Amino acid sequence: MSALLTRVKTGIAGLDRILDGGLVDGASYIVQGQPGAGKTVLANQIAFSGMEAGRKVLYITLLAETHDRLFSSLGTFDFFDRSRLGRDITYLSVFQTLRDEGLSAVVKLIREETRRNQSTLLVFDGLLSARDRVHSDLDVKTFVAEVQSQAAFVGCTVLFLTSSRVSDDSPEHTMVDGVIELHEELAGVRSVRRVQVRKSRGTAAIGGLHQFEITANGVTVYPRIEAVCGSVEDKTAEVASIHSGVQNLDEMIGGGIPVASFTLLFGPTGSGKTSFGLNFLAQASAQERSLHFGFYETQARLLAKSRVLGNTLDAAYAAGHVDFACHPLTENLLDKLGHSLLRKVKEGNIKRLFIDGLGGFERAAIHRPRLVEYFTALANELRAAGTTTVATWEMQSIFGPNVAVPGPEISGIVDNLIMLRHIELESTLKRAISVLKVRDADFDPRIHEMKFGNRGLEVALPLRPVAGAATGIAQPLEQ
Numbered sequence: 084m085s086a087l088l089t090r091v092k093t094g095i096a097g098l099d100r101i102l103d104g105g106l107v108d109g110a111s112y113i114v115q116g117q118p119g120a121g122k123t124v125l126a127n128q129i130a131f132s133g134m135e136a137g138r139k140v141l142y143i144t145l146l147a148e149t150h151d152r153l154f155s156s157l158g159t160f161d162f163f164d165r166s167r168l169g170r171d172i173t174y175l176s177v178f179q180t181l182r183d184e185g186l187s188a189v190v191k192l193i194r195e196e197t198r199r200n201q202s203t204l205l206v207f208d209g210l211l212s213a214r215d216r217v218h219s220d221l222d223v224k225t226f227v228a229e230v231q232s233q234a235a236f237v238g239c240t241v242l243f244l245t246s247s248r249v250s251d252d253s254p255e256h257t258m259v260d261g262v263i264e265l266h267e268e269l270a271g272v273r274s275v276r277r278v279q280v281r282k283s284r285g286t287a288a289i290g291g292l293h294q295f296e297i298t299a300n301g302v303t304v305y306p307r308i309e310a311v312c313g314s315v316e317d318k319t320a321e322v323a324s325i326h327s328g329v330q331n332l333d334e335m336i337g338g339g340i341p342v343a344s345f346t347l348l349f350g351p352t353g354s355g356k357t358s359f360g361l362n363f364l365a366q367a368s369a370q371e372r373s374l375h376f377g378f379y380e381t382q383a384r385l386l387a388k389s390r391v392l393g394n395t396l397d398a399a400y401a402a403g404h405v406d407f408a409c410h411p412l413t414e415n416l417l418d419k420l421g422h423s424l425l426r427k428v429k430e431g432n433i434k435r436l437f438i439d440g441l442g443g444f445e446r447a448a449i450h451r452p453r454l455v456e457y458f459t460a461l462a463n464e465l466r467a468a469g470t471t472t473v474a475t476w477e478m479q480s481i482f483g484p485n486v487a488v489p490g491p492e493i494s495g496i497v498d499n500l501i502m503l504r505h506i507e508l509e510s511t512l513k514r515a516i517s518v519l520k521v522r523d524a525d526f527d528p529r530i531h532e533m534k535f536g537n538r539g540l541e542v543a544l545p546l547r548p549v550a551g552a553a554t555g556i557a558q559p560l561e562q
Contacts, residue, residue, distance in 0.1 A: 094132020097304030145209030350503030
């Protein structure tokens with residue numbers, strides 16, 4: 084049986100998840116990244132979080148100026164507590180010691196201060212400056228080894244911060260237990276922050292790039308959804324279905340929408356996708372709590388629209404049976420959206436979910452080829468939670484000779500596929516609905532007309548036989 088390493092929680096949930104539970108107690112890490120990447124904020128957030136667990140922190144800097152400017156910057160973050168300075172965390176500048184006496188004197192000072200403060204976390208901010216004072220790789224190894232040995236002697240975890248990218252074959256890289264790299268890069272015209280664990284000795288860290296952001300709360304890391312969400316379990320004990328909320332649609336799809344299934348509703352603008360979703364959410368109850376997760380309309384507008392449709396969303400919202408989460412199409416982070424959605428589903432015990440629409444996730448993607456894996460992981464997590472999901476996808480053309488489903492990979496992920504369409508017939512526009520796929524069940528493949536009734540959308544009689552209905556431009560059949 085493999086031994087489990089004792090962990091030091093960073094206080095940043097997403098980072099702990101990437102690190103397989105946190106920093107290894109007593110280990111040493113390099114945190115690297117260009118100036119402004121967030122190294123100092125990250126290290127101080129870890130330090131102040133550690134104090135909540137009773138740890139003592141020694142923060143060594145190579146700053147020539149006083150720490151007042153550092154404290155002024157840290158004061159803008161919620162985690163910073165000035166009352167702990169000098170009591171639970173000690174900031175010490177070794178600039179003059181390094182300049183006047185060299186690295187050996189710095190090591191001696193660190194040894195004395197670590198013992199005096201009984202520190203269990205040591206942050207050394209300025210490894211690049213220390214490297215500039217050595218003459219060979221052996222000097223670098225000697226310095227890092229001496230700091231590590233002293234820290235290990237008193238059971239102290241070490242973070243070395245550096246603004247230079249330490250190469251894989253550098254002496255520092257080979258000696259430390261882990262390397263955490265922070266990136267800030269341009270993606271088009273926007274700036275994106277990402278973190279990567281380049282080395283993690285003895286632990287199963289999650290590799291690759293993970294998005295993070297810096298706000299007043301400090302650093303928040305969003306691990307890649309497809310890397311951390313691997314659920315394939317289906318918690319439904321038996322095949323069951325729930326009412327779609329759209330009159331007469333249940334008969335078309337074999338009795339209702341299968342529980343814990345993922346339904347994709349696609350069609351052009353104005354075809355009734357959002358109205359369909361409001362009908363679906365209007366069936367909310369104490370047993371089937373519902374969530375609207377969208378990008379285009381606010382809660383107030385959706386409630387107003389539901390009143391026009393004759394739905395009962397106002398009553399369901401007042402009773403706490405339905406909730407709304409709107410994420411305007413600005414500079415969203417793809418993995419932040421996914422984690423926010425899954426958290427709301429879990430915390431609210433959501434059983435009916437309407438996502439309006441999947442294009443909002445696509446717009447947030449920096450690397451779009453990963454969307455298939457992303458949506459697969461998201462759909463599997465929702466199924467495992469027992470959540471019945473209806474999501475929308477916008478068709479680009481209102482009319483046209485070709486009808487394209489939302490990509491063969493996306494279509495394969497979903498359980499049910501329903502198309503809404505405008506159809507021009509004898510100079511009249513009609514709304515139509517057709518079921519293209521219901522996994523493991525029989526369904527009515529005929530195109531039906533769809534109308535607005537006193538309870539919102541409802542499926543009417545099958546469209547009379549015409550040619551080209553799916554293209555939106557119907558022609559009477561030749562006799």
